[in-house]
Amino acid sequence: MIVVLLGPPGSGKGTQAKRLVSERGWPQLSTGDMLRSAIAQGTPVGIEAKGFMDRGALVPDEVVVKLIADRTRASDCSAGFILDGFPRTIAQAQALDEMLVLRQLKVNCAIQFEIGDDLVVRRLSGRRTCVACGSMYHLETLKPAHADVCDQCGASLIQRDDDRTDVVSKRLSVYHHQTAPLVDYYRRAEKLTVLNAGQSPAAVTEGLSVALSSWVT
Ligand code: AMP
Numbered sequence: 001m002i003v004v005l006l007g008p009p010g011s012g013k014g015t016q017a018k019r020l021v022s023e024r025g026w027p028q029l030s031t032g033d034m035l036r037s038a039i040a041q042g043t044p045v046g047i048e049a050k051g052f053m054d055r056g057a058l059v060p061d062e063v064v065v066k067l068i069a070d071r072t073r074a075s076d077c078s079a080g081f082i083l084d085g086f087p088r089t090i091a092q093a094q095a096l097d098e099m100l101v102l103r104q105l106k107v108n109c110a111i112q113f114e115i116g117d118d119l120v121v122r123r124l125s126g127r128r129t130c131v132a133c134g135s136m137y138h139l140e141t142l143k144p145a146h147a148d149v150c151d152q153c154g155a156s157l158i159q160r161d162d163d164r165t166d167v168v169s170k171r172l173s174v175y176h177h178q179t180a181p182l183v184d185y186y187r188r189a190e191k192l193t194v195l196n197a198g199q200s201p202a203a204v205t206e207g208l209s210v211a212l213s214s215w216v217t
């Protein structure tokens with residue numbers, strides 16, 4: 001099954017995608033994680049992407065489409081995958097559809113994580129991420145046992161540069177202008193389910209599970 005998770009930064013897509021990985025075994029394909037890893041490794045893609053990411057802008061479509069086209073060829077994607085943070089523009093969605101048609105596949109469903117901007121800002125400004133394993137924490141709602149130390153691997157927790165308040169506003173504006181039109185794109189294709197992402201993570205997991213069951217073909 002091929003599932004698109006659609007929603008603004010901070011809507012909980014990444015958290016829920018990780019839960020789906022452990023429950024259903026489909027890999028989570030996060031273009032944000034792939035780009036951060038490319039930056040950490042200093043690859044040409046990382047060098048190109050960094051400037052866009054630091055200012056909260058989107059990385060060019062052709063760069064992320066190629067990342068996804070390559071990644072989805074891996075054998076662990078054969079039973080399906082979860083797209084987290086891709087597509088983010090209509091052009092990316094069209095490129096994805098074209099790529100899948102050539103492989104006799106299709107997107108089965110798109111789940112929209114619906115949430116207000118004020119809650120997103122609160123969530124992202126308190127978010128802390130492990131430099132080593134990527135585990136997420138929150139200063140108010142999901143504190144690590146020891147301040148600034150990852151419970152999972154003991155490495156340091158940092159605030160991502162693009163989780164600073166000024167960059168978050170820019171990312172939200174980019175979401176509303178460039179990514180939100182995908183809601184209509186998938187609604188017209190009759191593949192959309194809207195989920196209230198302002199609920200507790202457990203309630204969102206439950207809603208997501210119900211939504212996915214209704215799309216199983
Ligand atoms: P994320 O971790 O999904 O919030 O992504 C962090 C940043 O990576 C975004 O603000 C963009 O700069 C870039 N990025 C991630 N996915 C995409 C995408 N599908 N298209 C363009 N840029 C992306």
